[in-house]
Amino acid sequence: MSPSQLSLTVDDLTLPQLGFGTWQLEPADARRMVAEALRIGYRHIDTAWIYRNEAAVGDGIRNSGVAREDIWLTTKIWVDHFERDALLRQAEESATSLGFTPDLLLLHWPRVKPTFAETLGALNEAKDQGLTRAIGLSNFPSGQFREAQALSKAKLVTNQVEYHPYLSLKTLRDTAAALGSSITAWSPLAQGKIANDTVIGEIARAHGKTPGQVTLRWLIQQGVIAIPRTSRPERAAENFDIWDFQLSDEDMSRIHALARPDGRLGDWIDKAFVWDKD
Template sequence: MDYVTSHGARVPALGFGVFRMSDAEVEEIVPAALEVGFRHFDTAQIYDNEAALGRALHAAKVPREELFLTTKVWVNRYSPGDFANSVDESLERLGVDQVDLLLLHWPGHQVPIAEQIEMLNEMQSTGRTNFIGVSNQNRAQLRESVELSAAPILTNQVEIHPYLDQSALADTAQRLDVMLTAYFVMANGHIPNDPLMQRIGEAHGKTAAQVALRWALKLGHIVLTKTATKERLAENFDLFDFDLTPAEMREIGSLARPDGRIVEPKELAPDWSL
């Protein structure tokens, strides 16, 4: 496993996300993910499976210090008292005293960024989380968050896959010393059937999915994988014995298109042009 280090954090570069997974799926797949080698797990209040993840991790008896655990606060809890209460509820469901990373899930349009960041910092200063970050912020919001935050903003978790050009956001994040965490790397299931990704995979004895994950890792991002199928776990983890050439990276980058964004809930998403 490779690690990404920043602001004192040592984050497993490859994480396992439990988005759109039922409690039963989480409790079945997480022990297998641990066995394969995953130690970084990503959930959220809105996923409604924090408790299942907590039960699965506790049952596996992996030492807490070996795990990197992330959760996210949902937008309907962005008020001073409720924010803290929601995090306490998350900790109780997860069965831990502290998460490693706490994120704001979406910027939304109701609560100013300054207020969101103030509440997030309080969670870090009171020991509920070791590190803090954001998710789904545009460049302007990320700059504002970094400027206003007393504690370092560790990451901005965003949609990243070959069909979406996130280079401008990546450049801004790099200048701000903020890591990007990539979700939706499979582009909602389109990557495994992409002819170019398949061709590059064949050259390395890998699948198109493995090529996409390796591409995102090579860009320097933290990368979240997801599967409810045990057979896919080893495939998703087996990424560190091959490399992509500069020419292959450029080819993959050429897949980006203007309509490549998939995740854009109107009531939550920011103006991505900013």
């Protein structure tokens, strides 16, 4: 791990708080940018089976020159593979595609069928079989987060969800804390919407930083993991340059106050489930 990077300890595992996301990166870009991100100092890489770039992510890791043991690598089980046998097959396929055993294997979205018991049982089997070091969730509201942990023998070390200044995640962050888990923020920069925000811009100017840097720092200071994605090396370097300043309590509160009811950008959850109200 880069000496300037901050990390969380969950279930005796060390998770770097600032990661590099690869959603929507075509294989060539994923290969190039993963290697570049690791050279910059990132030590946490996030991908998923459904992104169709796991093999390229593995290439990027190998091309970076950074030792595999110094990297936290996450991938996800797609919802079509939640039955026991299909889940174990995909876990094997992902490890083969990456060329590495992932550190963390997540369930990508909650699904009504098969049962949580079957899927969580299979996810624990994948861990027991050495197909991942740890397991977790993605896009689970608080009720389903608690239900999943109750059904899981192993700790669910994170819940990866959309989180940025235009969403309040207080309930889900409190749930994660109560369960001894963590929150990982996807689309942490609100898909670029923070760039023109007046409040964030004012705070950024006061610190001599960019709106993106301020937003990522806001997440890190909450004890949240963030996984910004970019196809530009200069933007990846900018996003990583957040370790030399700190936001005040007032700064933090002003950014929290930007949350709004219509702030969600990626609402693909099954209609059987309901997001937390705040």
